[in-house]
Structure formats: structure tokens, C-alpha cells
Amino acid sequence: MDVYYSDDFDLKLPPGHRFPGEKYGMLRRRLLAAGLVSPSELKASPPATDADLHRAHDPAYVASIEDGTIAPAAMRRIGFPWSLQIARRARATCGGAIAAARAALRDGIAGQLAGGTHHAHYDFGSGYCVFNDFAVAALALLSAGEAARIAIIDLDVHQGDGNAAILAGREDVFVLSVHGEKNFPFRKVASNLDVALPDGTEDEDYLRALDDALPAAFDFRPDIVLFQAGVDPLKEDRLGRLSLSQEGLYARDEMVLTACRAAGVPVSMAIGGGYADPIDASVEAYAGAYRAARAVYG
Numbered sequence: 001m002d003v004y005y006s007d008d009f010d011l012k013l014p015p016g017h018r019f020p021g022e023k024y025g026m027l028r029r030r031l032l033a034a035g036l037v038s039p040s041e042l043k044a045s046p047p048a049t050d051a052d053l054h055r056a057h058d059p060a061y062v063a064s065i066e067d068g069t070i071a072p073a074a075m076r077r078i079g080f081p082w083s084l085q086i087a088r089r090a091r092a093t094c095g096g097a098i099a100a101a102r103a104a105l106r107d108g109i110a111g112q113l114a115g116g117t118h119h120a121h122y123d124f125g126s127g128y129c130v131f132n133d134f135a136v137a138a139l140a141l142l143s144a145g146e147a148a149r150i151a152i153i154d155l156d157v158h159q160g161d162g163n164a165a166i167l168a169g170r171e172d173v174f175v176l177s178v179h180g181e182k183n184f185p186f187r188k189v190a191s192n193l194d195v196a197l198p199d200g201t202e203d204e205d206y207l208r209a210l211d212d213a214l215p216a217a218f219d220f221r222p223d224i225v226l227f228q229a230g231v232d233p234l235k236e237d238r239l240g241r242l243s244l245s246q247e248g249l250y251a252r253d254e255m256v257l258t259a260c261r262a263a264g265v266p267v268s269m270a271i272g273g274g275y276a277d278p279i280d281a282s283v284e285a286y287a288g289a290y291r292a293a294r295a296v297y298g
């Protein structure tokens with residue numbers, strides 16, 4: 001299984017910043033230590049090209065991130081201070097998403113130890129998302145004819161408003177979002193199927209709702225699933241508002257991956273959001289997706 005990563009994913013942020021910038025390297029080390037990913041499976045995320053980014057984003061917005069001319073207010077909406085690293089990281093996240101999707105088409109499953117930046121819109125970023133990796137990857141595969149139909153299964157606790165907006169009206173992409181009804185973004189953009197869950201939802205109700213929704217993504221007959229396996233539905237998450245256990249999240253990931261394997265549909269995974277304090281609980285949950293992948297795919 002090819003697993004893409006970048007040394008730029010770990011973010012050095014100002015003291016007191018509430019984004020856990022160190023979680024990416026922690027996950028990589030944990031996967032290696034647990035034998036869930038071998039060193040030879042780790043691949044460096046290549047930077048997305050301008051052509052890749054411009055399929056999903058306004059070229060002027062892309063350029064403003066690249067050269068740092070983006071307005072301070074637009075950067076505040078993203079939630080990070082601008083830096084050269086932020087620009088490189090956003091490109092690597094999108095390039096890695098394309099590469100991981102291609103690896104999944106070849107091998108059946110692949111992933112990236114970042115990504116799921118689903119709050120990025122056509123001409124602005126938001127909610128810690130600069131560019132939209134799944135929109136960029138989906139449009140790269142579709143434009144190259146590598147896939148004709150794509151399903152995005154977005155299980156981050158926050159609704160994927162950016163994906164839904166950028167890919168709206170396309171008949172070759174199906175977006176399923178299962179998220180917290182009362183959580184960010186407060187203005188949601190309709191996906192093909194949105195499942196909005198009340199605050200405090202626990203494992204059993206969550207898994208039942210997912211089990212009910214999942215067939216719609218496969219009835220679409222996708223050539224590939226892009227799976228946003230955000231772990232912020234975890235009860236320890238500071239920004240989640242749902243109440244899933246580690247076991248519940250593992251069962252969720254196993255359910256999605258089992259459905260992909262049973263349908264013969266390749267799947268590429270992104271880690272999505274995770275904001276537990278301490279962050280270790282989120283990293284453990286991220287590792288769970290790879291444990292589930294090994295259980296389902298060997």
C-alpha cells in the first residue's frame with residue numbers, strides 16, 4: 001500500500017495556536033513503529049502543478065497563496081499565518097492526493113498522511129484548509145480519463161462545504177457527507193447525500209446512520225472512492241461535538257473499507273480533522289484507519 005507523506009505537513013505555529021501541527025509526524029512514526037506501514041511503502045507527496053490546482057481553484061487565489069500576497073483577512077479565514085511552508089504544504093497535500101488516488105487505482109488501496117482539506121472553496125480557503133485536495137484529485141483523474149465516476153465519502157465531523165461547492169452539478173462525482181448538524185461550517189453546501197447527526201451521537205447511532213447511507217455511494221458505481229476518514233467525531237475531540245469511541249471509529253473505517261473491497265472499488269484515504277487534547281487520542285484513531293486497512297486488505 002503506497003502511503004504519501006511530506007515533511008512539510010508538520011506545522012510550526014505560533015505559541016498558543018490551537019491547531020495540532022505536530023500530529024502528522026506523530027502518525028507517521030506510530031504507523032512505522034506498529035508495523036502498519038513499512039518504510040518502503042512511504043512515498044513523498046509530489047507538489048501539485050498549477051494545471052492541477054487550476055481545475056479546482058481560481059488561478060489568482062492560487063498565485064496569492066504562492067507568493068504571499070493573500071490578504072490578511074483571507075488568511076485569517078484559513079486559520080494559519082501565511083508562510084512559505086504553508087504554500088508548499090498545500091501543494092504537497094493536493095499532489096499527494098492525486099498520487100495516492102492513482103496508486104489506489106493500481107493497487108486497490110492507498111493513502112496520504114494528511115489531506116481531506118474539504119473546507120477550501122474555489123477562490124478562498126477556510127477552516128485550516130488552503131486548497132481542496134479531493135476536488136483537485138477528482139478533477140485530475142476525470143480530466144485524464146483515469147476514472148469516469150468518483151465517490152467522495154467524507155466522514156469528518158465537519159461538513160465538506162468546499163467539496164460540495166467546487167464539485168456541485170457534476171454528474172460524474174457523488175459526495176456523501178456524514179457530519180455534526182450543529183458544527184462548523186454553519187452555512188453548509190448541499191452534497192449529493194448529507195447525513196447530519198445531533199450533538200453527542202454515540203457509536204451505535206452513528207454506525208447505523210452510516211450503514212444506511214453507504215449504499216448510495218456504491219449505487220453510483222464509482223471507479224474509485226476518496227475516503228475522508230476524519231477522526232474528529234471522537235468523544236475526546238475539542239471541536240467535534242459527537243461522542244464516538246476509538247472502537248466506534250475503528251468499526252466505521254472497517255465498514256467503509258469492507259464495502260469498498262466487497263464492491264471491488266479502489267479507495268484512497270485522507271486523514272481529515274482530529275483535535276483531541278492531548279492529540280495522542282486523535283493520532284491513535286488515525287492509526288486505526290490503517291489497522292482497519294490491514295485487517296480488510298491484508
Ligand SMILES: [Zn+2]
Nearest residue numbers: 156158232273
Ligand atoms: Zn473536521
